[in-house]
Amino acid sequence: MDDGGRQRAPRLIFLTLTAERRLRRWIGRRGEDRGLSAPAAGVLLYLSACPGASTGEVAEAVDASPAGLSGLLSRLERAGLLTRSPDPADRRIVRVYLTADGKAALGVVKSALSELNGKVTDGFSAEELAVVARWLQHVGRVLD
DSSP: OTTTTOOOOOHHHHHHHHHHHHHHHOOOOOOHGTOOOOOHHHHHHHHHTTTTEEEEHHHHHTTOOOOHHHHHHHHHHHHEEEEEEESSOOTSSEEEOOOOOHHHHHHHHHHHOOOOOOOOHTTOOHHHHHHHHHHHHHHEEEEE
């Protein structure tokens, strides 16, 4: 669109938020049979890389509030996907672990993410994707 001879900048924030909502819905649809939302998938992925992480570490990793994470962890625990236990050295700290069912669900998550990555990167060069990744990282840094 032309605005007095100048090109209008892309609506990056609107486009990013729209894409984020659609990504969450897509991931949620793929995980429906196991009750896995996008935030739940993030928790499972983090715990697979950091078993025994504290609830605080998990909250920070998935950018969740403590209250929001507590509810999510409760649902995942009821579903049999993870367990929580007090840290033996400091009982104020709660450690979180994937169960066997959680590890199996992780396979579903990884498969869905592989499919999703293929869909959203199709038709873009490595250089173009590097610019997108750099911009998204920049947004995270300047808003942190």
